[in-house]
Amino acid sequence: MIEYALYFTVGCYGVALLLNLWRIAVGPDAADRILALDTMVINVIALLVLHGIWRGTAMYFEAAMLIAMVGFVSTVAYCRFLLRGDIIE
Amino acid sequence: MSFVAELLISIALVVSGIFGFVGSYGLVKLKHSLQRLHAPTKATTLGVGGVLIASMIFFYAKTGHVSVHELLITLFLFLSAPITANFIAKAYMARNLSEKELPESQGAFGWSVYDDPPEAGPERK
Numbered sequence A: 001m002i003e004y005a006l007y008f009t010v011g012c013y014g015v016a017l018l019l020n021l022w023r024i025a026v027g028p029d030a031a032d033r034i035l036a037l038d039t040m041v042i043n044v045i046a047l048l049v050l051h052g053i054w055r056g057t058a059m060y061f062e063a064a065m066l067i068a069m070v071g072f073v074s075t076v077a078y079c080r081f082l083l084r085g086d087i088i089e
Numbered sequence B: 001m002s003f004v005a006e007l008l009i010s011i012a013l014v015v016s017g018i019f020g021f022v023g024s025y026g027l028v029k030l031k032h033s034l035q036r037l038h039a040p041t042k043a044t045t046l047g048v049g050g051v052l053i054a055s056m057i058f059f060y061a062k063t064g065h066v067s068v069h070e071l072l073i074t075l076f077l078f079l080s081a082p083i084t085a086n087f088i089a090k091a092y093m094a095r096n097l098s099e100k101e102l103p104e105s106q107g108a109f110g111w112s113v114y115d116d117p118p119e120a121g122p123e124r125k
Helices: A002-026 A030-055 A060-084 B003-029 B040-063 B069-096
Strands: none
Touching: A002 A030, A002 B003, A002 B040, A030 A060, A030 B003, A030 B040, A030 B069, A060 B069, B003 B040, B040 B069
């Protein structure tokens, strides 16, 4: 039963990643692209944890944690660059 | 693994998958840029939260130990998501809205998106 639920959830997040890619390609403003990229990072965190459940190993939590941190920092840095024209003033 | 644990894990996984999909579908479907900020919050909170709850139940049922790594990821995401949304909204406002379109800031200074920060210090009056 867990296996089928995993197939369904991985499918959902795969389609969600494709929709985010579409928003990155189309998005009229740079803010839309940053938002889509941030959502992609969150979806990838979910996919990593799902992969950990699938393999039955807890090794992927560190990777998910690192991706969460790096994604957050990159989003804030890019917004800061758009906002002030500089990242560290 | 007992049937109840499998059922709980499957329910959490399916619910989180639906919410993750809804978040990204809203990102495509909603019309305005500031409306689009609303959709991915579902993917952040309920989507990733459901996956992490499923993972906690799974590893507890498998090994018998409670793992706290998932709580760390959840905590970090819940702390960082509002900051990210605030920054994206500020970036959009600074690029697309002029200061005249906004209401007064009701303070001594203008909105921080458009003005330089005031000269702060202990001697400020």
